[in-house]
Amino acid sequence: MKKSEEKALLIQGKNSLYDRLTAELKHADDEGAAEQFLDAEAIVDQYLYAINEQSMDWPDRQDLAYACTHILVTTKTMTQGDLDFLGRLNSVMLGISMIAIAPQIKDMKDRAIAGLEKMAASERKISQLNGVDQPLENDIPF
Incomplete structure (x- = not known):
């Protein structure tokens, strides 16, 4: 295939x-939105589980590319390198080893989860600054 x-x-x-x-x-x-994020995360988890179990029961590569894009965009952790990689994964005309990409997919998920935790911490801080009390973890709200 030509470079162009x-x-x-x-x-x-x-x-x-x-x-x-x-x-x-x-x-x-x-x-x-939260359900959509969880659905995307489940697709990524399905892929990672299949790789870990040495199974070929992974999701469609275009669905995996979309799921990774979704979790990275919504957590504001997408990089240009991610976009290039995911564009390749999404293009079925380009060859890619579904087994070899596992570390990159795992890294994307880890960064997305860290980004989600950072966003949640920021929301808690804003709520506290605005005087809105946040329930304690084991506090029953009724």
Whole structure:
């Protein structure tokens, strides 16, 4: 495959991810946003579990690319390198070893979870500054 063809396929893969994200991603204040995040995380977990169990029962590579994009975008942890990698994963015309990418997928999930924890801590801090009490972990709110 020519370098120009590969580059065009990478761009197409990235654009396809962007279009899907634009069409499907719910706003943070939407009730379904948390469920959507959990669904994306479940796809990533399904892949990582399959790799760990040496099974080929992993999700479709385009669904995996979208799930990774979703968790990275919503936690504001996406990098340009992630976008390039996920564009390649999303482009089925480009070869990629589903086994060899496991460390990258695991890293993306770890960064997304860390980003989510950071966002939650920031929200708690803002609530405290605004005088809104946060329930304790073991506190029953009724």
